[in-house]
Every structure is written in C-alpha cells, then in structure tokens.
Amino acid sequence: MAVGDLFDGYQQHPYFDEMFDSDGMPRPGWEMLAKALERTSIDTLRQRVKVFESGFRDRGITFAFGGQERTFPLDPLPRVIGADEWETVERGVAQRVRALEAFLADVYVGTADVVADGIIPNSVVRSSTQFVRKAWGIPYVNGVRIHVSGLDLIRDETGRFCVLEDNVRTPSGISYVLENRRAMARVLPELFSSYSILGVSDYPARLLNALRSSTPNSGSDPNVVVLTPGVYNSAYFEHSFLARQMGVYLVEARDLICRDNNVYMRTTSGELRVDVIYRRVDDEFLDQVQFRPDSVLGVPGLINAARSGRVTIANGVGNGVADDKLTYCYVPEIIKYYLGQNPILPNIETFRMWEPDHLSYVLAHMDEMVIKPVDASGGKGVVLGPLSTKQELLNLRTLIRENPRGFVAQRLVHFSAAPTATESGIEPRHVDLRPFAINDAGSIWVAPGGLTRVALPRGSMVVNSSQGGGSKDTWVIERRRGIDFRSEAKRVAQPTTESFADHLGMNPLELRKAVEGGGTGAQ
C-alpha cells in the first residue's frame, strides 16, 4: 500500500471501503489524510482520543445508553467526502426536502392532490400515526415546515449515496458535528494543516436566520426560543448548545404561556412575546388541549396559537407523515410529482408489506432482509434477517401477518465502511451519514459534512448512538478556485513527495479559517 505506517496491515472492507478503492489506492481526498498521519502511531491516536472523550464528559456531551450517561465516542480518524460527491449529496438532500415541503403543504393546507392524483395511497397518508389531524390548516407564512432536516444516508456496495430514512421532525446530532470539529482541530491539528475543509460553524447563524425568517409577526426583531423537554432529555445538551450559540432563550413548557392565541415567555422582568418556537418536544406532548392531556412538556393552547397565525412552531407540527417509513416508499414518486425531476439520491429498495406480492416475497426471504417497525425510531426493533435465529424470524413473521402495515422490509445493504481506530488497530467499520439541512424559504443550505455515525463493534451495522455507535468528524474538501477538481483528484492519486500542506501553500490565517470552519458566527 502506497501510504504511511498507520494504515499498514489495514484490511480494507470487501464491499465499499470509504478510503481505499478496489486496487487498494486511497480515494481522492483520502490520500492527504494518509499522508498527514504518516508519522502518527496508533498509540498516539488512542492517547488523544482519551483526552477529548474526557473533555466531552466534562462538558456534558452525553447521551443515555442503557440507563447510563455515556459520551458519544468520537473516532480520531475523520471521514472524508470529496467535493463532487458532496455536491451530489447537497443537491439530493435539497431536492428531497423541497419535495417533502410540497407534500406537507398539500396534505395540511392543500387539497391532497398527491393522493387524488394517485401518487401515494390515501390509506398510507391517513393511517400514519404521524399524520396529525389537529395540525390541519395551521399556516406557515413563509411556506417552511422543514426548518431543519437530517436525512439518513448510506453508501451502497457501489459507493453510491442512498437515502435510508427521512427525518424531518426534530432531528438531533448537529451539536456533535460542531463539537467533533472543535475537538479534532484541538487534538489533531496536523490534520487540519493539510486540508482545506469546508466549515460547519455557520450552522447556528443559519438556523437562527431561518427561524427568524419564519416569524408570522411584523417587527424587525422576532423573538425566537428553543423549547426543550428539559435536563432529563437525552439531547438536552444539544438544546442548550443551540440556544447558546444562537443567543436565544432556552425555555421549558412552564416558561411559556398562551393567552388570546399569543405566546409569551415569563421572564424576571415580565412577559415577553414569542414569535418563533424551535421546539425539541414531540408533537404528542406539545399541547395538552390537543394531544396527551397528561403531558408535562407541553403548553396548553399552542396549536391554536399557531393556527391563528401568531406564532410559528418549528419544525412543523405533523411533519412526521413525511418521514413515516411507509411514506418513504413513495418519496421518489413524490419528487417526480412535485418537482418534475428524477431523484438525485435513490431510495434503498423497499418492500411494501401491504401489497400481497411484496408480502409473500418478504416472508420467503426474511433471512436476507432488514425489517423495521414503522412506528419506531433510533433503530429500535430493527431486525437484521441474516443475524437472526429461526425462532426470532418465526415470531416476527407472526407479527407481520397480524399487522402488515406495521413493518417495512428492505434489501440488506452492505453499506460502506471507513477506517476506524479500534482496540486491535485500524479496522473498517460501517458508517452512515446524516447531513443537516436548513430551509430559510430562500434556499436550502446543507451543512458541509454532517454527522457520520460509526458502528463500533466489528461487523456491526447498527450505527445509532442509542445502540452503542460512535461518530466521526466528517470533512468535505473545498474545491479550489481556478482548478478543475477532476484534474486535481487525479494528481492527488499519484504519489507525491511534497506534503500537501506545502502543496496548498496555506498561510497561518487560512489554516485558522479552516480550523474554525470560516464564515460568520452567531451573535
């Protein structure tokens, strides 16, 4: 292998290895990583990992796993995405969000033409537990319901990015993206000296801008708040982090009051009117008048306040009908229907269990499939056919027969793996990608990179943080001005004697910009 010691003996992944191509050569972009880490030993890496893990713990960047607070382990080896690949992801995510926005508007304030025109069955829309009839008719003044999205992508056996799941309710994980970048820059500065990495630190400012531009009220200074379920929520760190980064109030339900369809925040100096609520509370807990009356996380009257056009709830109430696992099956058609375009990012082949021929096929091939309950998230209840016992599959078969709408089945994709620091050296581990996109009505901005989750146990394909996954800093390499990317990529693939940092001729100021991510920060 034409790269440094660290990767000597690395057994690349037999399907799609993120770093090495089938000839064992580093893919475009990765060559630089290999070079930069040439003189770094695995022990040094491990040592540094310990340092930033304890830093995460000290700062409370944790999630709940099996009843314990754990850090989300950050792998010291970043994942690199080339500029042209990234452009596909960016365009594909934006396209998908745009189509799902049109779909939500159609079913919540429109006449559900998408159903009338036979694109998606009426029963799929109306049977979704996430189709919120109480949200019907709520206006969104700038047309945005998906202020923030976090689609889950994987790369299939050929390296093509595919959409595994849509997530347009309250996707979490962006705080890891921002914190991972900071940690990497501090702990492995040598990596940043060889790269020009697109920055992610714009995110809070972009989010704030999108939230402000969704205000239904006049006035130049809309009051945006972040509504959190509270300190016991597994994503509380992220809620407080985003509020702090945006410079807005972090509130809990008890801090808000609805009066005459206006929403006010109780402060020590009196009540302050609220224009936009970035809520991280699920629909069913949001308003005791409309949903669960026993909720302690909700604000009575919130839904009708939104309906009256005095406050914007972001993301939109009822968005879950768009990321329902059944709706997912129809998203390629939904894209064609609303945008007249072919999907840029394909779906994973998915079987619709309520169609008899699909059902019988799945039941005959359960041991080759991934079967997911429709109404669960975080990887809960997902059954990997090849790893299940006969008895487990028999039990599942009964459940599917009782409730075919309750499940979808997908072809088991041997998705890509990237080199990861493990107890036994650098080994390939499966990775997915959750790019975060912000819709401010003017444009859909996809934060470069996003969250790469990695399945840490050898052979595991479960990347969820709630099931013991870790994460990687995700780098999108900047396309250099005046240089055709393709020719650059070709050149990088050739062995070169000069270090890439020299090659780029980076000055310290640019380096700092690369490290900080560039752009403007939040006020």
Place this chain on the structure above:
Amino acid sequence: MSGPALRLSIAHRTDYRYASYATSSYNEIRMTPANSDGQRLLSSSISVSPNALLFEFDDYFGTHCYCFDIQHPHNSLAIAANSIVEVSRAGYVGKRISRVELSHAQVRERYYEFLAETPLALASGAVRDAAQEITYQLEPEDAIGAVAEWIQSRLTFGKGLTHARTPAMDALAVGVGVCQDFSHLGISMLRSVGIPARYVSGYLFPVLEPERGLSTEGESHAWVEAWIGGWRAFDSANGMDHIDNRYVKVGVGRDYLDVAPMNGVYTGQGTDPPQVSVTMSVL
C-alpha cells in the same frame, strides 16, 4: 316522511364549578350546527363567562370550532352556545351502490379513514363474527338495517353506566348505553364488514310532533352515517331508520373524540361534571 321545514332554536349551556378556583383554562368547543346537508344556519353565537376572546376555525373534518382561554382565577365557567337553524331533509337521496361495488379497492382506499378501527369503535372477534353473519349477502343499505336491529336487541338505552369515552365493546358487555355507545357499536360493526361509517355529533328535538312554539329540554345527540354511495344516516339509539328534521347535525368524525362538543384543560382543583342543558324551541 320528513315533513315541512323545521326552524329550531338551540340553547346549549354548559356550567363548570371548581372546588376552589381554576387559575387557567383552555377550551375548544364544537357546538355550531353545520350549514349544509339539509340545514341552513340562520344565526349562531357563543358567549363565555368570565369573558374571553373567541377564535373560530373549521377543523380537519369541517366542523366549526371556537377556542378560548381564561388566564385569571375563576371559580366557575359558563358557556352558552345559541343557534337558530332551519332543517329540511328530503330523506336519503344519495346513490345506492351494490355490495360488490362497495368492496372495490378504490372505494376502500377513498374511505379508508372511515373503515379503520379506532380505540372507541373497535369490534371484538365475536362482534365481527356476528356482523358478518347478520349482513351475509345483504346489499349495503339492508346491512345497515340488520346492524341497527342487532344493536337494539343487545343494548338498552340507559344513562350513568357509560361515559362519552367508553369503548363500544365495554358498553356492549354492560348491555346498557347512551347514544355515543349505540353509535360507536354501529360504527365498529359496519366497518368490520367493509361499510365506511362515521360518528355524527349534533342535537335532537325529542318530541315526535314538533309544533310551532313548543319549547322543550332537548339533548346533545349522536348518530351514525354509513357510506353506501352517499352518506346514509340512521339512529339506532332511537330506533330511527332515517333521520328527520328534528336532527341537527354539528359535525362528523371517526368517533366521539374527533367531534366532542367540549374539549379542554384547566389548572386548578377538581371539579364536578359540568351541568349541561340543551333547550330547543320550534320557531
């Protein structure tokens, strides 16, 4: 069968008394007669004491709603919904499609929402079997009649043993129920044999011969509409094969919960059930 148009005034009053007081209260009310379906809404108003700002909208199922909140301590809450409506029904004038047509996939798709089970209208295996048996080979309209008859033989009208949120099967087990229970049971049985059915909330003028000037205690009422090519209404709680001009429709839903007359939350100490009175007069 429906007689001349009937002009009715409806005064629906709801009184809550709180043990000490409520500090805040949020409510959504569905008490306005529909202005369609053989009904002409001539006037309607809602008044609330203590005073509150009212906000109006039409919900997902097309029912007219008012909502309001009260944010200061109050020991009682009174809601008065007054309306005048003219009812002139021509009996069922919709299409009557065949059993076979009703089973077409297109129909089942289109009316999916009124074919799916809900927690309040969920037929047990035994009730499904009974529904299958009594409607076997019957055309849809006759199936409705068979279901209504079956319900009347199993359920006796009686207050106090069930409440608005009692599932149909629980009421059936007791053998006694009110109009909600008759409706939920009918809906669950019809849906189980593939006939779309929905819950109707409204009012009923209880005297069979409504004479001008007659004023009487009326009631909030519920009945069923089943789809057989059009929405065909019946009221098994009163043994009515059709609804006549004495029935005033407010709105429809999958079950009671979609169209409850009063829905709200308050902060404060416990309250007794509200005092509800409906006064209906023939104008």
